[in-house]
Amino acid sequence: MPIQVKVMRRPEPGRTSYLRAALKGMALTFKHMVNPNKVTQQYPEQQTELHPRWRGTHRMEVHADGRPKCVACGLCPTVCPANCIRLVGGEDDQGNRYPIVYEIDEFRCIFCGMCQEVCPVEAIHVGRHFENAEYTRDRFVYDLDRLMEQDHPTTLLWDPSDPRSE
Amino acid sequence: METLQPISGIPALVVMALKVLIVFSGVMGVVAYTTLAERKISAWIQDRHGPNRVGPWGLLQPIADGIKNFLKEETMPATANRFWFVAGPMMAITPALVTIAVIPFAAPLPTPWGVVDMIVADIPIGILYILALSSLGVFGIVLSGWASNNKYAFLGGLRASAQMVSYEVALGLSLVTVLMLAGNVTLTRIVWQQQELDLWFALPLSLGFILFLISAFAETNRLPFDMPEAESELVTGYHTEYSSMKFSMFFIAEYAHMLTASALMATLFFGGWDLPGAWDNAFWYEGMLISGFDAAGAPIAANPAWWKTLLTLGAFAAKTAFFLFVYIWVRWTLPRFRYDQVMSLGWKVMLPTGLAYVMLVAATILVLDLLEVPYGLTFGLVLTAVSGACTAGFLFFLDRDRVISGASIPYRQDRPVRLPVTEVGPEVSQVTGD
Numbered sequence: 001m002p003i004q005v006k007v008m009r010r011p012e013p014g015r016t017s018y019l020r021a022a023l024k025g026m027a028l029t030f031k032h033m034v035n036p037n038k039v040t041q042q043y044p045e046q047q048t049e050l051h052p053r054w055r056g057t058h059r060m061e062v063h064a065d066g067r068p069k070c071v072a073c074g075l076c077p078t079v080c081p082a083n084c085i086r087l088v089g090g091e092d093d094q095g096n097r098y099p100i101v102y103e104i105d106e107f108r109c110i111f112c113g114m115c116q117e118v119c120p121v122e123a124i125h126v127g128r129h130f131e132n133a134e135y136t137r138d139r140f141v142y143d144l145d146r147l148m149e150q151d152h153p154t155t156l157l158w159d160p161s162d163p164r165s166e
Numbered sequence: 167m168e169t170l171q172p173i174s175g176i177p178a179l180v181v182m183a184l185k186v187l188i189v190f191s192g193v194m195g196v197v198a199y200t201t202l203a204e205r206k207i208s209a210w211i212q213d214r215h216g217p218n219r220v221g222p223w224g225l226l227q228p229i230a231d232g233i234k235n236f237l238k239e240e241t242m243p244a245t246a247n248r249f250w251f252v253a254g255p256m257m258a259i260t261p262a263l264v265t266i267a268v269i270p271f272a273a274p275l276p277t278p279w280g281v282v283d284m285i286v287a288d289i290p291i292g293i294l295y296i297l298a299l300s301s302l303g304v305f306g307i308v309l310s311g312w313a314s315n316n317k318y319a320f321l322g323g324l325r326a327s328a329q330m331v332s333y334e335v336a337l338g339l340s341l342v343t344v345l346m347l348a349g350n351v352t353l354t355r356i357v358w359q360q361q362e363l364d365l366w367f368a369l370p371l372s373l374g375f376i377l378f379l380i381s382a383f384a385e386t387n388r389l390p391f392d393m394p395e396a397e398s399e400l401v402t403g404y405h406t407e408y409s410s411m412k413f414s415m416f417f418i419a420e421y422a423h424m425l426t427a428s429a430l431m432a433t434l435f436f437g438g439w440d441l442p443g444a445w446d447n448a449f450w451y452e453g454m455l456i457s458g459f460d461a462a463g464a465p466i467a468a469n470p471a472w473w474k475t476l477l478t479l480g481a482f483a484a485k486t487a488f489f490l491f492v493y494i495w496v497r498w499t500l501p502r503f504r505y506d507q508v509m510s511l512g513w514k515v516m517l518p519t520g521l522a523y524v525m526l527v528a529a530t531i532l533v534l535d536l537l538e539v540p541y542g543l544t545f546g547l548v549l550t551a552v553s554g555a556c557t558a559g560f561l562f563f564l565d566r567d568r569v570i571s572g573a574s575i576p577y578r579q580d581r582p583v584r585l586p587v588t589e590v591g592p593e594v595s596q597v598t599g600d
Contacts, residue, residue: 019565022500029499033210040215 052156055111055126058104058142059150068148072097076115076124084108085115102144106132118159124128125154170467172453173280181282184587189286193266197421200227202502203513204494211498214505238410246407254310255408255415261302262422268295269429270354272439272479273448276454276470281455284439284475285354292352293434295343300385300426303419304330307387307394308418311404322403325505326394329384332512333391343374343527344434347549357438358449362458363546368435370549373523375435375555377516382427384512387420389497393508428489429482436485439478446474519560526556 041048046070051145061069072089112128128154134140173181201216203223209216217224242251272284272334289295304326309322347350348359360366384391395403405416432438440446447457448468457468503511530552539545550565 019561025499026495029211029495032213033207033495035213037213038210038215039213042215 050128050130052128052160053158054128054130055113055131055155056130057106057127057132057150057152058079058109058115058147059125059127059152059154060102060144060147060165061123062148068099068102068144069121070102071121071123072099072102074121075118075120079114079118080113081112082108084111099144104142104147106140106142107137113155113157116155120129122123127154129153169274170384170470171280171284172450175279177277177279181279182279182286185282185286189266190263193263193422193425194418196425197418198232200421200424200490200494201417202230203230203265203490204497207491207494208498211495212328232414235411235414240412241407241409243315243407244314247315249314250309251407252412254306254313255412255419256306257309258303258306258419259415260424261299261306262419262450263473265296265426266422266429268292268353269433270357270438271427271429271482272475274468274470275472275475281470283450284479288352290319290352290355292350292354292356293345294351296426296430297338297341299332300515301334303339303423306403306419307416310408311394314404314407316407318400318402318404319404322394322396322400325396325400326387326404328507329387329391329393329512332509333381333516336377336512336520337385338375338517339517339524340377340381341434343371343518343525346528346531347371352436353433356434357440358447360437361440361444361447361449362541364543365546365550366437366440367434371435372517372550372553373526373560374527374553375431376557376560377520377523378431380433380511380516383493383496384508386423386427386456386493388424388493388502390503391508392502393505396502398502424493425486426491428486428493431489432482432485438485439482441478441481442484446478461547465545470586487503523556528553 063069072087074087074089077083077085077087084105084107086101086103086105087099089097090100091097111126113161115124116122116126119125127150127152132140179428205227206216208223210586217227220226220230242248267286269282270285270288275282275284307326308323311319311321311326314320344356347363347367347370348356350356350359355447356367363370383389387394393403394400395405397403400406405413444458448455449457450471454465454467455470456465458466460466527549532550534548536546539548
């Protein structure tokens with residue numbers, strides 16, 4: 001016999017009150033009805049405070065002159081377990097590598113944050129943001145320009161207030 | 167006093183058309199906003215906010231719902247009986263909307279052309295008309311359940327008919343007590359009798375009111391008596407196969423029935439549009455609008471005014487709204503009865519109680535008449551005492567688990583708990599020990 005068996009005790013005849021229980025229930029629901037403290041979060045007006053380590057929509061960091069920080073080293077597409085990053089790298093006259101194509105498919109992404117962890121120049125980040133609804137599916141493939149436009153806060157890979165996290 | 171004549175001629179026709187229009191659109195409006203109230207109150211009871219996106223405080227939600235229902239796709243099951251499938255919703259909605267016509271909703275309104283009665287049709291059969299037509303609504307439910315060719319819909323329809331038959335009896339018996347006390351079936355007359363008695367019938371006929379309340383819940387198929395819909399058992403019962411406006415019509419019919427039942431409860435047991443005191447009393451007595459009789463028995467002319475009409479209209483609306491609220495409140499509190507509980511409550515409790523109560527009220531009225539007690543406050547108070555004793559007995563009987571086994575007693579430490587004796591061997595504790 002497994003432990004924690006719940007034994008239903010049947011009502012004893014003559015000691016049961018349907019009516020009293022019904023009235024009690026009515027009083028309870030009335031109390032809840034007039035209680036002004038509701039549990040609903042009024043979502044669009046009242047935003048959720050996202051956790052510092054929340055991993056959401058990606059963003060690409062940019063230099064002061066507007067170039068992406070990415071050096072097209074190819075680590076993020078390599079480490080990506082969902083294979084959602086497409087990177088085509090190029091090289092300019094001074095021999096600096098830069099991304100010609102950098103696309104992230106937000107549908108395939110599993111938001112593990114490993115691209116951010118692996119990035120040697122802290123260019124690609126996952127962010128504290130989740131409202132990315134669109135009308136068409138192809139809008140979910142974010143290209144380089146779109147990743148650079150994102151301005152939401154980026155994810156902290158560890159919680160600085162928690163000594164155990166590092 | 168030529169202004170105290172009832173309105174007649176061409177103005178009467180115009181006024182009649184206006185009354186039909188206003189009452190019909192009023193009923194539809196109240197029904198629409200009752201659905202909003204239902205959603206709001208259910209939300210508040212469950213610590214939520216309810217619809218608040220369409221318009222201020224969600225006040226335009228019923229309009230949005232209506233537009234949505236008009237635009238939705240009409241479905242027709244391939245195996246349905248086409249004629250009755252379409253006719254069912256119409257048969258359900260028509261009786262629900264026409265019954266409100268015989269309920270007086272305010273004191274008579276004086277106009278330059280004569281006094282206007284605040285009732286669409288003051289027909290002499292009054293309550294009988296309501297009983298006849300409101301029971302017709304079940305035909306729509308049964309037929310649409312059958313025509314859907316769906317076993318859940320069919321079961322819902324059958325349950326609706328069985329429940330309607332069972333509770334119509336108790337409803338009729340509780341009405342008999344009102345009719346005996348009022349001596350007439352016209353609703354204007356019943357309101358007048360309550361004004362003359364100086365007591366609303368809920369007190370002298372308290373048990374009748376309780377029986378009527380329970381039966382009215384069953385008749386309108388509202389929880390805890392929503393066997394025909396029973397979401398957890400029958401999908402949604404008789405309207406499972408319906409969509410779009412056809413579904414909406416069942417919905418409107420249900421709420422219109424609720425409105426009629428609430429208005430009826432207010433009229434029969436809570437004085438209708440009457441407010442305490444004799445200042446607003448008005449009744450057509452031998453072609454004359456009177457507010458009562460003086461000590462010698464001569465009629466006193468009534469003095470209608472537009473503000474009296476407005477105030478009494480407000481009183482009627484408040485009483486009806488209160489009962490609508492009770493409907494909603496009960497729905498979001500009590501769970502559904504089991505089917506056999508519904509039947510046993512109807513036939514084994516309501517019917518015998520109703521019969522005994524009718525006998526008792528009849529006997530009391532007979533004794534009071536033999537003792538030549540005048541129809542007035544003393545008359546009412548004696549009946550109140552008798553009915554109060556009956557109600558106390560009825561509630562005591564209901565409260566002792568003879569009828570419906572239900573809520574369990576709370577756990578008490580001082581009472582020995584009889585747990586089944588089980589042997590927990592060492593091998594069991596080893597298995598679950600780590």
